[in-house]
Amino acid sequence: MADMARRTGRRPGNPDTREAILVAARAAFADRGYDAASIRAIAAGAEVDPALVHHYFGTKEQLFLAAMQVPFNPNDILTQVERGGRDEVGERLVRAFLTVWDSPAGTAGAALLRSAVSSEWGARMLREFVSRQILRRVIRLLGMEQDPHAGLRASLAGSQLVGLAMVRYIIRVEPMASAPRETIVAAVAPTLQRYLIGAIDVPAEPGPH
Amino acid sequence: MADMARRTGRRPGNPDTREAILVAARAAFADRGYDAASIRAIAAGAEVDPALVHHYFGTKEQLFLAAMQVPFNPNDILTQVERGGRDEVGERLVRAFLTVWDSPAGTAGAALLRSAVSSEWGARMLREFVSRQILRRVIRLLGMEQDPHAGLRASLAGSQLVGLAMVRYIIRVEPMASAPRETIVAAVAPTLQRYLIGAIDVPAEPGPH
Numbered sequence: 001m002a003d004m005a006r007r008t009g010r011r012p013g014n015p016d017t018r019e020a021i022l023v024a025a026r027a028a029f030a031d032r033g034y035d036a037a038s039i040r041a042i043a044a045g046a047e048v049d050p051a052l053v054h055h056y057f058g059t060k061e062q063l064f065l066a067a068m069q070v071p072f073n074p075n076d077i078l079t080q081v082e083r084g085g086r087d088e089v090g091e092r093l094v095r096a097f098l099t100v101w102d103s104p105a106g107t108a109g110a111a112l113l114r115s116a117v118s119s120e121w122g123a124r125m126l127r128e129f130v131s132r133q134i135l136r137r138v139i140r141l142l143g144m145e146q147d148p149h150a151g152l153r154a155s156l157a158g159s160q161l162v163g164l165a166m167v168r169y170i171i172r173v174e175p176m177a178s179a180p181r182e183t184i185v186a187a188v189a190p191t192l193q194r195y196l197i198g199a200i201d202v203p204a205e206p207g208p209h
Numbered sequence: 210m211a212d213m214a215r216r217t218g219r220r221p222g223n224p225d226t227r228e229a230i231l232v233a234a235r236a237a238f239a240d241r242g243y244d245a246a247s248i249r250a251i252a253a254g255a256e257v258d259p260a261l262v263h264h265y266f267g268t269k270e271q272l273f274l275a276a277m278q279v280p281f282n283p284n285d286i287l288t289q290v291e292r293g294g295r296d297e298v299g300e301r302l303v304r305a306f307l308t309v310w311d312s313p314a315g316t317a318g319a320a321l322l323r324s325a326v327s328s329e330w331g332a333r334m335l336r337e338f339v340s341r342q343i344l345r346r347v348i349r350l351l352g353m354e355q356d357p358h359a360g361l362r363a364s365l366a367g368s369q370l371v372g373l374a375m376v377r378y379i380i381r382v383e384p385m386a387s388a389p390r391e392t393i394v395a396a397v398a399p400t401l402q403r404y405l406i407g408a409i410d411v412p413a414e415p416g417p418h
Contacts, residue, residue, distance in 0.1 A: 116380050117326040127380050135382070155376055155385040156396055162380070163372020167364060171325050171336050171371070173344070176364040180412075187365055187409045191400045200396045203389075 020046040021053055025067040030121050034064060034128040061133065068112065068125055072105045074133050082141055089142065090157075090193030095185045097161050101169055102181065110170055113162075130158055142196060149202055156195040160188060229255040230262055234276040239330050243273060243337040270342065277321065277334055281314045283342050291350055298351065299366075299402030304394045306370050310378055311390065319379055322371075339367055351405060358411055365404040369397060 024045030028037035039060055043050040057063040065073065080096040081089060101109055112129075115122030135154035144150040164184065167173050176184070194200065233254030237246035248269055252259040266272040274282065289305040290298060310318055324331030344363035353359040373393065376382050385393070403409065 113375075114326050117323050117375075123380050127382055130376075130380065130382050151384045152388060152392070152396070155382050158382060159372035159376040159385065160369055160400070161372070162375045163368035163370070166322075166326075166371045166375060167339075167368040171332050171339065173336050173339050173364050173367060175360045176368065179361060182412050183361070186412055187361070187404070190403070190410070191369070194399070195396070201399070203391050203395055 017046070017048060017052070018056055021048060021056060021063075022067050025063050026125070029064060029067060029128060030124050034060075034132040039063070064129070064133070068129055069108060070112065070129070072100055072103075074137070076100075078137055078141060081138075086142070086197060087193075088189075089196060090191065091185060091189035093157070093192050093196075094161070094164070094188045095181070097164070098168075098181050098184060101165055106169060109165065113165060113170060134158065138196070144197075149200060152202070153195050153197075153200060156200070157192050160191050160195070164188065226255075226257060226261070227265055230257060230265060230272075231276050234272050235334070238273060238276060238337060239333050243269075243341040248272070273338070273342070277338055278317060279321065279338070281309055281312075283346070285309075287346055287350060290347075295351070295406060296402075297398075298405060299400065300394060300398035302366070302401050302405075303370070303373075303397045304390070306373070307377075307390050307393060310374055315378060318374065322374060322379060343367065347405070353406075358409060361411070362404050362406075362409060365409070366401050369400050369404070373397065 021042065024042045025037070028042045028045060031037075032041075037060075039053050040050050042063070043053045046053070053063065057066055077093075077096040077100060081092045084092060100106065112122075112126060116126035117123070135151065135158065138154050138157070139145060139147075139150045144153070147153070164176075168176050168179075168184070230251065233251045234246070237251045237254060240246075241250075246269075248262050249259050251272070252262045255262070262272065266275055286302075286305040286309060290301045293301060309315065321331075321335060325335035326332070344360065344367065347363050347366070348354060348356075348359045353362070356362070373385075377385050377388075377393070
């Protein structure tokens with residue numbers, strides 16, 4: 001269909017062409033990972049010109065979000081987290097996260113988690129998303145590129161947030177499922193604060209083995 | 210099949226009868242919840258005598274674990290957590306949890322999470338399991354029945370553990386997926402310790418709304 005769209009010279013915005021690009025993008029991101037999947041290769045997979053990919057979707061990052069059907073831009077959360085001092089970064093992060101999940105975007109968030117849990121493909125896409133789009137930026141945001149445990153810190157924070165989403169919105173265990181948002185914010189903020197910039201007390205021999 | 214098994218008077222241990230009881234138990238626990246599902250009603254659903262249910266599966270709790278296909282007894286974890294003082298309860302809990310997930314039982318744990326995420330039925334069963342089998346016991350174990358936030362504390366600890374399982378074993382985000390167990394234990398223990406018996410700083414108007 002993409003090929004037909006190209007040959008018949010339909011205008012940009014053709015839904016068949018868009019869909020062909022998204023299909024090729026999902027395959028490329030899952031097969032090669034975010035970094036190695038090039039716009040050029042994705043365009044070749046969809047049988048369109050690379051310029052058309054940029055025209056429809058903008059940057060590779062925007063294409064990735066569209067391919068994953070992420071219903072919000074993670075930048076919106078990170079921008080909220082960025083405002084203000086480092087002392088309340090944990091509090092701002094958990095509040096922004098819960099605000100997204102309490103909004104209509106939460107439904108799509110649940111769909112993302114479901115796909116990650118039910119298929120290796122979904123897990124791989126979400127892994128790429130979390131590693132490249134979220135953790136890397138949080139580390140940069142906090143100016144922690146030099147911290148040897150920056151990656152571990154970010155994934156610890158991620159584990160608490162994913163667990164919150166699971167228990168509050170998906171498994172819905174009480175009293176957490178019905179607790180007011182600020183109750184959760186107050187309880188969880190110190191955890192994120194410590195994981196991100198506090199003492200995490202890693203044993204003498206850290207790192208992957 | 211249960212009916213046939215009963216009429217033909219097969220000996221206890223007949224796999225068809227066992228399976229019929231498990232099917233009836235899953236339906237009863239999902240429809241009514243753990244507390245309201247009686248052995249009598251489950252036996253009626255399977256068309257067997259209640260005594261046979263006890264004979265095959267023991268207590269209602271053991272039947273529930275068998276129906277959920279939980280590959281380990283949560284008591285084994287909680288017994289490890291029970292040993293020693295309250296000051297290291299967070300450390301013992303996360304270590305015991307990771308030890309189970311690192312064992313062959315972890316595969317079945319992943320299947321439980323998958324079923325909870327992909328179906329309302331699975332979510333309901335896991336919710337019952339977590340609420341009745343895990344949280345209640347942790348509260349009793351810590352002697353916190355009188356703490357007005359005991360349920361919230363236990364579900365906060367549960368959210369961190371579920372998130373660890375998701376990020377380390379299911380989505381497998383690095384560096385957490387390959388980090389040595391004791392690295393995770395050291396980083397996460399203070400979180401569980403605070404959630405369970407430390408200051409959780411809940412705002413003036415707590416509780417469900």
